[in-house]
Amino acid sequence: MTHYSLLTFFSSDSRLTTHDSRNLLVMLQIKNLSVSIQGKQILYDINLEIKTGEVHAIMGPNGSGKSTLATTLAGRENMEVTHGSVTYFGENLLEMPPEERARKGIFLGFQYPVEIPGVSMVNFMKTAVNEQRKYRGLPPFSAADFLKFMREKKDLVSFDSQLTNRSVNEGFSGGEKKKNEIFQMAMLEPVLAILDETDSGLDIDALRIVANGVNKLKNQNNATLVITHYQRLLDYIIPDFVHVLYDGRIVKSSGKELALILEEKGYDWIRKEYSNGAGM
């Protein structure tokens, strides 16, 4: 395992050395969050705290509100927050436009990455990385430096060289799109990575590549929020905490063993337990 060398690699980044890596900081704090879409309430009273260095998994059946939570954190406009608060390193996250959240290090790996015809991956990433650098007071990359940086990241997450010359996601297979999300994550070096069903539609080899990428990017100063339907991704990305989202509510939070129980008993177990307890 090359974990140690990767840590030193990351600590060369000026952004990360500002935090003391021995102390876990509260990064994201979600308090009593309720969200509606077009007047229909999807999330109820969500509470979640994520510290630096942690990996959290949110599991739940289809339609439980997992993606709504992810896109709310990323700042999509049509998510109406009706109640509650979200702070990011103590700042009110909900007031920030999505691009500012991104520049502050929040990354969303999309469940359905969109195609942008005619815009090459190189151009797209160069624009994104330089926007972020500008925000952090760093000079934009020169073309040569950028290409070098991109090559390093491509190797890091085993991303196919050919794909960066093509238009953003255009004609990519399902697996290629998901790998592209992880490649972009590597390029943007997020502080909080939210991966929305990144495992769905992946065969076992692709899943391993994606998970490897995530693990390589993990360190003491960032955090990962993995959203998944299935337990199998969590065989590769080991979470510190597992939360079960059911019917818009977090109904269970525990350590990584919860994922295994869920795998064994299925969501029916939650469904029964939840509907029994719901009457209280």
Place this chain on the structure above:
Amino acid sequence: MVTSEGATEMENNQDRIIHEVTQNEYKYGFYTDIETELVPPGLNEDIIRMISGRKKEPEWLLEWRLKAFRHWQTMKMPSWAHLKIPEINYQDIIYFAAPRQKVKPESLDDVDPQLRETFDKLGIPLDEQKRLTGVAVDAVMDSVSIKTTFSETLAELGIIFCSFSDAVKNHPDLVRQYLGSVVPYTDNYFAALNSAVFSDGSFCYVPRGVRCPMELSTYFRINAANTGQFERTLLVADEESYVSYLEGCTAPMRDENQLHAAVVEIVSMRKAEVKYSTVQNWYPGDKEGKGGIYNFVTKRGMCKGDYSKISWTQVETGSAITWKYPSCILRGNNSTGEFYSVAVTNNHQQADTGTKMIHIGKNSSSTIVSKGISAGHSQNSYRGLVKVLKNATNVRNFSQCDSLLLGDKCGAHTFPYIEVENSSAVVEHEATTSKISEEQIFYCNQRGINLENAVNLIVNGYAKEVLNKLPMEFAVEAQKLLQISLEGSVG
């Protein structure tokens, strides 16, 4: 990781672009207060005689103008385009306006400093030393050519590149042979009008076997008020020659509309290739649709010889109303015609633009790629004709017409006409209409790219296929122009 020198340079460059993108105003809208020689407004045979006389033209040319005028009087303004054109009173227009210069400048030092300054401000320095190497410019203000750069350098290769007036004076036989040979004065209303009153423009002749080593370009500037600009360009590429030509245009901001009715004729001989690019940025009018240029232009090329080629590339961002169909008559066997277009309309602009590919020669082929972008309250139409004549065997055509809509108050329309008289022809037409999706914008936002830059990125990606056809130096300009044209159209 980054050398500080390169970084600052890039930063400056970035800042400059950002500054340009965020400025809302049409940046070429200034007016040069220079003494101008005008003919009285109105249009009649005396005016035409006056224009011809002032230019000391030979008798045959005056006769040609008068024939055109008489024919024009029998014609009506075309009404088939998808445009709302307010009535134009042709007697109110001034048909000749010349910035007063004492003598025709022999060298750059003789050019009026105020005129030099005007073109400097437009980014078109007339000083050959300052000019991008590899680009020769003919600078035209109102009705006259101010200065043609690199004429001498080109002359060494036998290439004639000069103002139309000089060509009439110095190469009358060539002008007489080709003038009106592709666009006869009877062709249409605006071509007839132009033939009667045309003032200046550029002339280019590339001799047999010569590959023109630099980009040739004409920069058209309207300056005087209440005038029309009626320039004429004639390009002749002799056998096995090659030339790449670019035109750019701007005008001051005014509340009144001004008429621009130009004619461009291209002749491409056996195995010759002509690449003609336009970056059209006439004043489009203000946000409420007041003012702006009426751009009613006839552009046509004749692929006369076998294996000849003509390629049109246009980036149309300006003008209140655009009526323009750069076309190819594919007469030679195995000849090739191409049309690549990006037409942007914003606010209250209207554009009806496209092409005609007339296949006469056997094995001739044509490609049409049209990208329309509409925003604001604008209307953007593609109108194209692909015609295959009876004896033209094995013709191939591929047309792709895409429309991109920004917002829900604009319109995009496609009017393809296909007339095929030979059954061996393969004619393909593809059309798409799309909107910039909220998903695409959010995806960009999530990567740290704000709304405005996201739109620029997506629009430039959409238009890339066409922008790539422009000569390098101008592709960057064109990209920035797209950004400026769509300023404030989203959000």
